[in-house]
Amino acid sequence: MSDNLAQTIKLVFSSEGGYVNHPRDPGGATKYGITAATLGASRRLGRKATPDEVKRLALAEAAQILDKQYAQPLHYQELPAGLDYALFDYAVNSGPAQAVKTLQRLLAVEADGILGLKTLEALRKRQVADLIDELQDARLHFLRGLKTWPTFGKGWSARVAHVRETALRLADGIATAIPPSPVGLETATPTDARVSSTIAGKGTIVATIGTAGATIGAAKDALQPITGNGGVVDIVFAVLVAGGSIAAIAGLAIIAYRQAKHREAAA
Numbered sequence: 619m620s621d622n623l624a625q626t627i628k629l630v631f632s633s634e635g636g637y638v639n640h641p642r643d644p645g646g647a648t649k650y651g652i653t654a655a656t657l658g659a660s661r662r663l664g665r666k667a668t669p670d671e672v673k674r675l676a677l678a679e680a681a682q683i684l685d686k687q688y689a690q691p692l693h694y695q696e697l698p699a700g701l702d703y704a705l706f707d708y709a710v711n712s713g714p715a716q717a718v719k720t721l722q723r724l725l726a727v728e729a730d731g732i733l734g735l736k737t738l739e740a741l742r743k744r745q746v747a748d749l750i751d752e753l754q755d756a757r758l759h760f761l762r763g764l765k766t767w768p769t770f771g772k773g774w775s776a777r778v779a780h781v782r783e784t785a786l787r788l789a790d791g792i793a794t795a796i797p798p799s800p801v802g803l804e805t806a807t808p809t810d811a812r813v814s815s816t817i818a819g820k821g822t823i824v825a826t827i828g829t830a831g832a833t834i835g836a837a838k839d840a841l842q843p844i845t846g847n848g849g850v851v852d853i854v855f856a857v858l859v860a861g862g863s864i865a866a867i868a869g870l871a872i873i874a875y876r877q878a879k880h881r882e883a884a885a
Contacts, residue, residue, distance in 0.1 A: 619685050626703050627681050630710050637673045642769045647672040650680035651710045688714055693733050698746045700789025707781050708757050720756045746789045754782040
C-alpha cells in the first residue's frame with residue numbers, strides 16, 4: 619500500500635469513525651466504513667458478519683479491505699491528486715459501482731460502474747478541479763434522493779462539503795490547513811433510493827488528520843476487555859470522537875488500568 623493511499627484511508631477513517639449500528643442505516647453494523655456485508659464477503663463467511671464481529675474489526679484489517687475492495691477497483695493509483703480522494707470517499711460511503719457510475723456520467727462514457735481505460739482516458743482530458751466540483755454536486759444530488767435523507771442529510775452534507783474542500787486542496791498540491799473531517803457515519807447506498815437510479819506530486823495529507831479517529835477506535839478496542847463494560851465504553855468513546863479528546867483517552871486508560879489492578883488486589 620502506497621503512503622498516499624495509507625494517508626487517504628486515515629482521512630476516510632476520521633469521517634467514518636468507529637463502530638455504529640444505527641437502526642435507520644441500511645448498511646447496518648459498520649466500523650471504519652466497513653459494513654457487515656462487506657466484512658462477511660471479505661472473510662468469505664458466506665453471510666453478513668454479526669454485529670459483534672463488526673465491533674471487533676481491527677484497523678489493520680479494515681485498511682486491507684478498503685485497499686482490496688475499494689482502492690484497487692477504482693485504479694486509485696492512476697487517478698489525479700484530489701480526485702483520487704474524492705472518488706474513494708464516495709465509494710466507501712455509497713459503494714464503488716455507484717461512485718464510478720456517477721463519474722462516468724460526468725465524463726459522458728458508458729456508465730457500467732467499472733473504471734477502465736476509456737474512463738481513465740476521458741478524465742485525463744478534464745480539469746481536475748472542475749471534475750471534483752461536479753462529482754460532489756452529483757454526489758449530493760444522489761444523497762438527497764435517498765429515503766434516509768431526512769435522518770442523515772445534515773451529516774452527509776457536511777461530509778461532502780469537507781471532501782470537496784479537501785480534494786480541491788490536494789489537487790492544488792496544498793499540504794497545510796486541511797480542515798478536520800466531520801463524522802458522517804451512515805451508509806448511503808443506491809438500494810436506499812426512493813427511485814432507482816498524496817504524497818509528493820499528488821498532494822500531502824497532514825498525518826495528524828484522521829489519526830485522532832483511528833487512535834480513538836484503537837483505544838476503544840483495547841479498553842473493552844479491561845473495563846468489562848461495553849455499553850459504558852461505547853458512550854464514552856462516542857463523546858471522545860465528537861470532541862477529539864486524545865488526552866481524555868489517556869486519562870480513561872489510566873483509570874481503567876488502576877481499576878483492573880484494584881480488582882486483582884481484592885481477589
